Amino acid sequence: MTIAERSFTTTERPQARGKWRSFMSREIVCHQDDPVTDIYRVETGAVMLYQILRDGRRQIVDVLYPGDYFGFGDGTIQDCFAETLMACDVIAWRRDDAFSTVEWCHAFTAAMQRKLGAMHDHVTLLGKKTALERVASFLMRFVPECSGRLCNGAPPADYGRVTHDVYMSRREIADYLGLTLETVSRAISQLKREGMIEAPRPTQIAIKEICRMCKVAALH
Amino acid sequence: MTIAERSFTTTERPQARGKWRSFMSREIVCHQDDPVTDIYRVETGAVMLYQILRDGRRQIVDVLYPGDYFGFGDGTIQDCFAETLMACDVIAWRRDDAFSTVEWCHAFTAAMQRKLGAMHDHVTLLGKKTALERVASFLMRFVPECSGRLCNGAPPADYGRVTHDVYMSRREIADYLGLTLETVSRAISQLKREGMIEAPRPTQIAIKEICRMCKVAALH
DNA sequence: CGCGACCTTGATGATGATCAAACAACGTGG
DNA sequence: CCACGTTGTTTGATCATCATCAAGGTCGCG
Structure with a gap:
């Protein structure tokens, strides 16, 4: 079983008021510069995040697997495109709903800590x-x-x-x-x-x- | 006033049970591979985070200013050195104390969202x-x-x-x-x-x- | 079969690394 | 006060890695 094929058992993760959404491969979930409305979590599959510079250069900044969150940009505006690499299930929460429960916040902060560490490693890869x-x-x-x-x-x-x-x-x-x-x-x-x-x-x-x-x- | 010279008004940010610590320039606050005990927030000054590969190559993965959190690695082990770029004040929380209050979690998640967006931009800089x-x-x-x-x-x-x-x-x-x-x-x-x-x-x-x-x- | 998408391999070239030396700023001690 | 050593910066010359340009190969599908 690959990383992308793993899925979460729904019991151990909060998903109150979250809405399941399914995507085909290479569908765009959200666009750079769009306003932030929802927060997503990958349940199955894989999603890539990328930025595009004005002259067309594209940088894929991250690849997400089950348990990873995306779609919140800097809190107001998306900083990336999010595009599926394969058929995916994600849960979408309204921003305000998401942050209203303590369990959700804890799950989110834990995921963010992991993610930030992974980004550090990726920066070292790119820089050195x-x-x-x-x-x-x-x-x-x-x-x-x-x-x-x-x-x-x-x-x-x-x-x-x-x-x-x-x-x-x-x-x-x-x-x-x-x-x-x-x-x-x-x-x-x-x-x-x-x-x-x-x-x-x-x-x-x-x-x-x-x-x-x-x-x-x-x-x- | 530069970014680094800004400081937080203590009223608008939770700091219950947090401990103020002051550092001189170029002091190391925490070491790569050390166990995680505390979570820090920069209050004044600036801190750099870097990783060192076995052969000595160093990558500075981030530069932190007032309001930025650091020192939590992947949740168990530090992924970076943290070293001050100038005289600094930071607040240190015990991990468990920190995550116990809802306000703290909200402040933390907001900071993490900002930071992750900034890391995305930095990855694009390095990659493209x-x-x-x-x-x-x-x-x-x-x-x-x-x-x-x-x-x-x-x-x-x-x-x-x-x-x-x-x-x-x-x-x-x-x-x-x-x-x-x-x-x-x-x-x-x-x-x-x-x-x-x-x-x-x-x-x-x-x-x-x-x-x-x-x-x-x-x-x- | 033939087309299109993607991958592989080769030849050449440009960007940035490396090697090297001179220069500037600063502190110490005679 | 100035000679001197130290540390960090600038600039130049050469070199290596990776990008670019180009051609051929593989695979799947109508």
Whole structure:
């Protein structure tokens, strides 16, 4: 089961007055510069957030999985587009409803702390890592046990046997990692040549040598 | 009055059971990988957050000003060093105390929303902008009215007359913007040559032509 | 089969990193 | 007061990484 396929058990998370909404792949949930009305939480699937500069450059600033919140911008105006990477379920709350209960606030603050830590890691990736390190770091996200600072050095037993679906095109990966699609493609080819990963098809990858990948990714 | 010199009026912000602490310039408030015990809020001054990779590369992931919270990592372990850029006052809460009141949670969630939006902008800067655009964007932070997406096109009346203190060295600016100190220096020199800024000394700048700077920074 | 979308690979070039040296500001001690 | 060392900044010359430009390859589908 991939990260994106996980879903929340509804009992342990507040959802009073929240409205379930389903989206197809590549649907836009909200637009940059739109007013903020609702707050969303991903329940199943995956959503990308991106900003577009006036001259058309696009930066994918985050990729969201179940449990992640989005759609609140700076509190008044959306700072990003939110677009689904696959079929998704999300819960939408009216802003005022959402913040009215204490449990909701707690769930939200916990999610925000996790998210901010992840953003810090991503800033370090963009500011300091080479192309190969970025791509390796990106692929290691599919092994959550080993990609964060929680890693205890023990990879899951079945790693190397599992193939992960990458729901992003080369262009999207590139726009996420601050590279071009050609550079991403070259880096993936290099990791394949060196035997660290396999890719039966472009959108599927299997990580064959976790510890080498981890070193290449400059994760620990 | 600069951003860093602003301070909060204590009445409008919850601080029950919070403990005031004062720091000198360049003191380390908390260490990467330390356990999380307290949550801090900057009251006066400025604090930088940075991560250090195993081979010594440093990325400054954020610069905090009054009203910003820090020190909570992913909830258990610090993900960053926090170091003061100048003399600072902060309030420290025990984690459990902090989240016990509703008002505190509301203040915290509001701050986190602002911060996450700012991080998105910074990710776009790191992922897509050129060296000159990054440096110009950085300097435009000293004119908050014009640097964000709240900008209404009307610069403050006294701009160009005000010199701003940059409490960061060229190396720190570089580590923040994902560049080298030489590249930062060259970009600043270019902006000076073209008359957009003045710099009576390296750590002080005055923005002379806000609208041109804004264009160079690719802000709007 | 042929078209379109996406990916891969190659050749060339530009931006920014690296290496290096000179310069400015500042504090200390003779 | 000035020589000197220290630290940080500026500027120049060269180099490497990644972007750009270009062509060919793979896959799915009408």
